Amino acid sequence: FFHFCAGLCSALKLTVPSHTIHGIEGQPLHLTVDYNFNATASEIQIIWLFERAQSNPKYLLGSVNQTVVPDLEYQHKFTLTPPNASLMINPLRISDEGNYIVKVNVRGNGTIAASQKIQVAVDVPVTKPTVHTEPSSGVVEYVGNITLKCTVDKGTRIAYQWMKNGKRLHAGPNYIFS
Numbered sequence: 001f002f003h004f005c006a007g008l009c010s011a012l013k014l015t016v017p018s019h020t021i022h023g024i025e026g027q028p029l030h031l032t033v034d035y036n037f038n039a040t041a042s043e044i045q046i047i048w049l050f051e052r053a054q055s056n057p058k059y060l061l062g063s064v065n066q067t068v069v070p071d072l073e074y075q076h077k078f079t080l081t082p083p084n085a086s087l088m089i090n091p092l093r094i095s096d097e098g099n100y101i102v103k104v105n106v107r108g109n110g111t112i113a114a115s116q117k118i119q120v121a122v123d124v125p126v127t128k129p130t131v132h133t134e135p136s137s138g139v140v141e142y143v144g145n146i147t148l149k150c151t152v153d154k155g156t157r158i159a160y161q162w163m164k165n166g167k168r169l170h171a172g173p174n175y176i177f178s
Contacts, residue, residue, distance in 0.1 A: 012037040014085075014104055014114035025124045028090035035085055035104050037112060045105040046085045048078065052098040060087075060100075089120075097122045126155030 014035045023029035045064050049057040061070040063082040070078065079088040085104055089096055103115040134147040150160055162169040162177070169175050 012039075012104060012106055012112040012114045014102070014116050016102075016116045016118050019117065020119045020121065022121050022123055023089070023092045023096075025094060025122050026091050028088060029092045029096075029120065031087040031089070031100055031102075031118055031120070033085040033087070033102050033116065035114065037106050039106060039108045039112065041106045041108050043105075043107040044083055045103075045107075046080065046082055047103045047105075048080065048087050049101040049103070050096075050098055051101065057101060092120075092122055094122050094124070096120060122156075124154050124156045126158055127153045 012035060014033065016034075017032050021029070021031065043064055045062065047062040048060040050060050051057040059071050060074055060078050061068060061080055063069065063080055066082055068080050068082065077089065077091075079090070080086075085102055087100065087102070097120060100118045100120055101115060102118070103113065105111055105113045129150050129152050132149045132151075134149070148162075150162075152158060162175075171177050
């Protein structure tokens with residue numbers, strides 16, 4: 001019995017937990033990558049690239065076996081510990097938002113390769129809201145209106161919601177939202 005397999009016997013499987021990952025500005029972010037193959041490897045190469053919209057991918061760092069070669073511009077920001085292909089970004093900044101591409105090459109009899117792309121979105125924590133009242137005394141007797149203005153200094157994906165006695169307020173004759 002003869003079993004023939006063209007390239008499939010030494011397939012390389014590269015997996016990421018999600019193709020979109022949210023991180024928090026100022027915090028570390030770990031991009032987890034797993035790979036496995038059933039070939040004999042003389043060399044394992046890992047390469048990480050970064051691309052923003054409408055720009056060419058930039059080399060961040062790479063490794064051959066245990067030796068890591070960083071781009072000197074980014075060497076203090078990104079960490080790779082081969083043979084693990086996962087990438088640590090520390091600290092995460094707004095400018096780090098974009099696509100991260102990981103490529104793994106395994107050389108044995110021939111070379112097998114696989115790559116994955118992870119989109120990173122950076123969230124900025126919402127700061128404590130400030131509420132201003134007009135008139136500033138906050139006292140309105142029987143007639144007249146009071147305006148409450150809520151603002152936050154920083155934050156991504158901010159949603160405002162007004163509550164009274166723990167219940168959400170809805171627009172109506174007494175409440176106008178803008």
